[in-house]
Amino acid sequence: MLSKNIEHALNNQIRIEAESSQTYLSMASWAETHGLEGISKFMYAQSDEERTHMLKLVKYINERGGHARVSELKAPKTSYETFKEMFEELYKHEIFVSDSINELVHISFSEKDYATHNFLQWYVAEQIEEEAQAKLILDKINLIGDDKGGLYLFDRDIQQLTLNSATSKGSK
Ligand code: OFO
Numbered sequence: 001m002l003s004k005n006i007e008h009a010l011n012n013q014i015r016i017e018a019e020s021s022q023t024y025l026s027m028a029s030w031a032e033t034h035g036l037e038g039i040s041k042f043m044y045a046q047s048d049e050e051r052t053h054m055l056k057l058v059k060y061i062n063e064r065g066g067h068a069r070v071s072e073l074k075a076p077k078t079s080y081e082t083f084k085e086m087f088e089e090l091y092k093h094e095i096f097v098s099d100s101i102n103e104l105v106h107i108s109f110s111e112k113d114y115a116t117h118n119f120l121q122w123y124v125a126e127q128i129e130e131e132a133q134a135k136l137i138l139d140k141i142n143l144i145g146d147d148k149g150g151l152y153l154f155d156r157d158i159q160q161l162t163l164n165s166a167t168s169k170g171s172k
Contacts, residue, residue, distance in 0.1 A: 021050035038155035
């Protein structure tokens with residue numbers, strides 16, 4: 001049985017994952033309306049992934065005798081100056097999510113809730129991957145600079161990243 005404190009903290013994480021999903025959906029839509037097809041596919045896939053992170057928490061809370069709550073969400077930003085700014089925000093957002101997961105791990109440990117602590121290890125590993133991926137993308141964007149040809153190739157290559165990540169996650 002979850003303590004009220006942990007149930008509350010996990011419910012807060014449900015909201016964060018749902019907001020992440022909405023944020024990336026908004027980024028996908030912005031990219032799609034700016035001719036950035038590859039980037040938009042990548043963002044749609046990210047948005048779907050965040051929804052699965054949220055659902056995993058919903059199931060876990062309910063399985064452990066708590067009540068997963070679906071709450072109101074903060075509206076995401078709907079437009080960006082540049083795609084670079086968009087990816088900078090994605091990276092910052094992932095760091096924020098990692099901090100939030102770390103805090104949850106800390107709470108579960110201090111309450112000796114080892115089942116939750118164990119459950120959260122999946123998120124810890126996932127955040128390492130997501131932060132690394134966002135950083136890699138930003139490094140590539142910085143390499144491209146203002147080169148239009150570079151952007152064209154980047155938009156094409158990022159689709160491959162989406163496919164690779166879907167394949168490797170599907171086989172986990
Ligand atoms: Fe839920 O992993 Fe990104 O935020």
